[in-house]
Amino acid sequence: MSKNIRDKVAIVGVGACKFGENWDMSREDMIVEAAYEAYADAGIEDPQKQIEAVFCGAVYPNGGTGEVAEALKLFDRPISKLSNYCETGTDTFRYGVMCVAAGMYDTVLVVGFDKPKDRGVSGPSVSFDRVRGLPATPAGWFSLCAARYFQTFDAGREDLAKIAVKNHHNGTLAPKSMLKREITVDDVLNARIISWPFGLYDCAAQSDGAAAAVITRADLGRSFRDDPINVKAITIAVGANPQSDPNFDFLSWKPTQVAAKDAYRQAGITEPFRELDVCQVHDCFTLTEMLTYEDLGLCKKGEAKDFVASGVFELSGELPVNTDGGLKTFGHPTGATGVRMIYENTLQLRGQAGERQVKNAKLALSHNIGGAPQACGIAIIGHP
Amino acid sequence: MAIFASDGRPLPQPTPTTQPFFDAAKKRKLRLQRCPRDGFFYYPRSRCPKCLGDDWTWQDTNGLGEIYSYTVDRIAHDPAFRAFAPFAVALVELDCGPRMTARIADCEVSDLRVGLPVEAHYEDVDDITLVSFRPRTA
Ligand SMILES: [Zn+2]
Numbered sequence: 333m334s335k336n337i338r339d340k341v342a343i344v345g346v347g348a349c350k351f352g353e354n355w356d357m358s359r360e361d362m363i364v365e366a367a368y369e370a371y372a373d374a375g376i377e378d379p380q381k382q383i384e385a386v387f388c389g390a391v392y393p394n395g396g397t398g399e400v401a402e403a404l405k406l407f408d409r410p411i412s413k414l415s416n417y418c419e420t421g422t423d424t425f426r427y428g429v430m431c432v433a434a435g436m437y438d439t440v441l442v443v444g445f446d447k448p449k450d451r452g453v454s455g456p457s458v459s460f461d462r463v464r465g466l467p468a469t470p471a472g473w474f475s476l477c478a479a480r481y482f483q484t485f486d487a488g489r490e491d492l493a494k495i496a497v498k499n500h501h502n503g504t505l506a507p508k509s510m511l512k513r514e515i516t517v518d519d520v521l522n523a524r525i526i527s528w529p530f531g532l533y534d535c536a537a538q539s540d541g542a543a544a545a546v547i548t549r550a551d552l553g554r555s556f557r558d559d560p561i562n563v564k565a566i567t568i569a570v571g572a573n574p575q576s577d578p579n580f581d582f583l584s585w586k587p588t589q590v591a592a593k594d595a596y597r598q599a600g601i602t603e604p605f606r607e608l609d610v611c612q613v614h615d616c617f618t619l620t621e622m623l624t625y626e627d628l629g630l631c632k633k634g635e636a637k638d639f640v641a642s643g644v645f646e647l648s649g650e651l652p653v654n655t656d657g658g659l660k661t662f663g664h665p666t667g668a669t670g671v672r673m674i675y676e677n678t679l680q681l682r683g684q685a686g687e688r689q690v691k692n693a694k695l696a697l698s699h700n701i702g703g704a705p706q707a708c709g710i711a712i713i714g715h716p
Numbered sequence: 717m718a719i720f721a722s723d724g725r726p727l728p729q730p731t732p733t734t735q736p737f738f739d740a741a742k743k744r745k746l747r748l749q750r751c752p753r754d755g756f757f758y759y760p761r762s763r764c765p766k767c768l769g770d771d772w773t774w775q776d777t778n779g780l781g782e783i784y785s786y787t788v789d790r791i792a793h794d795p796a797f798r799a800f801a802p803f804a805v806a807l808v809e810l811d812c813g814p815r816m817t818a819r820i821a822d823c824e825v826s827d828l829r830v831g832l833p834v835e836a837h838y839e840d841v842d843d844i845t846l847v848s849f850r851p852r853t854a
Pocket residue numbers: 751752753754755764765766767768769
C-alpha cells in the first residue's frame with residue numbers, strides 16, 4: 333500500500349505548446365515552448381540554477397534524455413525518460429513528485445511530449461499476436477468491450493455520442509486544442525465507422541504536442557507564486573492484459589478501480605462525485621470515458637449513460653469532465669497527455685481557465701489508461 | 717519475425733508451445749491446454765495463467781461456444797486484410813470455459829449478436845491452419 337504523499341509537493345508552473353499536426357515544429361521546439369511557458373508561469377528566471385532535475389515522458393522516441401537536455405540546454409544534471417503506455421504523462425509526473433517528496437531535489441521540471449504525426453500512421457501498430465493471425469488497432473481493442481457493455485446495461489451508440497459532443501464543445505473553448513468544431517449527436521452517428529461501434533467521432537485525435545510542469549517542495553511553493561497547487565494523491569496500477577486474462581469481463585477497467593481506490597485513500601476522499609470539482613479522464617474512445625465514470629466511482633456500474641444524459645459531466649454540470657476537450661479534441665500526443673491534464677487542472681484550480689472555467693474548483697482529478705488496456709495512472713491535485 | 721501467407725496476410729508462427737494447437741487445427745480439432753486444478757485455458761503458454769503450474773495436458777474440446785462480445789473491422793489497418801473487410805473480430809466464450817479472440821467466418825455483419833452460438837471453423841492458409849468461428853450449422 334502506498335504511503336501518504338498529500339501536501340508534500342506543489343505545482344508552481346505549467347505550460348503547453350499548441351497541440352495539433354505540428355509539421356513546422358520539431359520535438360525540441362515543442363519541448364522548449366512548453367518548458368519556457370512553465371518557467372514564466374513559475375517566475376523562474378534562471379532555469380540553469382533553479383531546475384535541479386528533469387523527468388521526461390515520451391512513448392515514440394527511443395532515446396529522449398539527450399534530446400531534452402539539448403533542447404533546454406540543461407546539462408550536467410539528472411534527466412530521466414519514462415515510457416509507460418498512454419499513462420506515460422501521469423507516471424512521469426509521479427516520478428517527479430516522488431523525487432521532490434523524498435528530498436532529493438527542491439525543484440524539478442516534468443515534461444511530456446510526443447510527435448506521432450511524423451510516423452505517418454494514426455496510432456501504434458498493434459496486433460492480436462501468438463495464435464490469432466488477426467490484425468487490430470487500439471480502436472479494435474477498445475471496441476471489443478462495447479457490444480458486451482451495450483447488451484449488459486442497455487446502452488448504445490447514441491449514449492456514447494453525447495460524450496463526443498461534450499468534448500468537442502469543450503475543445504472549442506481551449507486556445508491550444510487541436511480541433512475546434514462543434515458537432516451534433518447526428519454527426520457522430522452518421523460518421524464513417526472505424527471499428528464498430530466506434531465511428532470517426534468516437535475516436536480521439538492523435539496529435540503532436542508537449543506539456544510541462546514545474547514542481548517544488550510544498551513549503552517552498554509560495555516563494556514562486558502566491559497560489560501554489562498541492563499534490564494530494566499520485567498512483568498507478570498495472571493489471572493483466574485483457575486478451576490474456578481469462579477472467580477479464582470487458583465491462584470495466586480494473587486497474588482504474590484499483591488506482592482510484594489508492595488515490596482516494598491518499599487524498600482522504602470518500603465520496604468522489606461530491607468531493608471532486610473537476611476531472612480530466614482518458615477518453616481515447618467515447619466508451620473509455622463512459623466506463624471510466626463508473627470505474628472511478630463517480631457513479632455505479634451501469635449508471636453512466638443516465639449520468640451522461642443528465643448533463644452532470646458537462647461544463648455547466650455538477651462535475652465537469654474533460655473541460656479542455658480531452659484527448660478527443662485537445663489531442664493525444666501520448667507522452668504529453670497526462671502532463672496536459674495537470675496543466676488544465678492547475679489552470680482550473682487557479683481560476684485561469686477562461687471561458688471553460690469551472691466555478692470554485694478546489695480539488696481536481698486526472699486519469700490515464702494505457703496498454704491493451706492494462707495500466708492506469710491517477711493524480712489528484714488541489715488547493716493547499 | 718513475421719511470416720506472410722501467399723495472399724500477403726501475416727501468419728502466426730508456431731512455437732514449440734503452440735505447435736500442438738496448430739497440429740490439431742489441421743485435423744479440424746480445437747485442442748487446448750487443461751490445468752488439473754483450473755481447467756482449460758487459452759492462448760497456449762508454458763504455465764497455467766491462474767496457478768502458474770506446468771502440469772497441464774493437451775485435450776480436445778467440443779469447439780462450441782457463443783459470442784461474448786465483438787467488433788467489426790471495416791477499414792483493415794493492414795492492407796493484406798482489405799479483401800476480407802468488413803470482418804468480425806469476436807470474443808468467443810467456449811463451452812469448456814476460456815474466451816478466445818477470433819474472426820467470425822460465414823456470417824453477415826448484420827447477423828452478429830452477443831450470445832450467438834458458434835462453432836470452431838478451420839481455414840487452411842499455405843502450411844498453417846487458422847482457427848476462426850462460424851454460426852453453428854447443426
Ligand atoms: Zn492452474
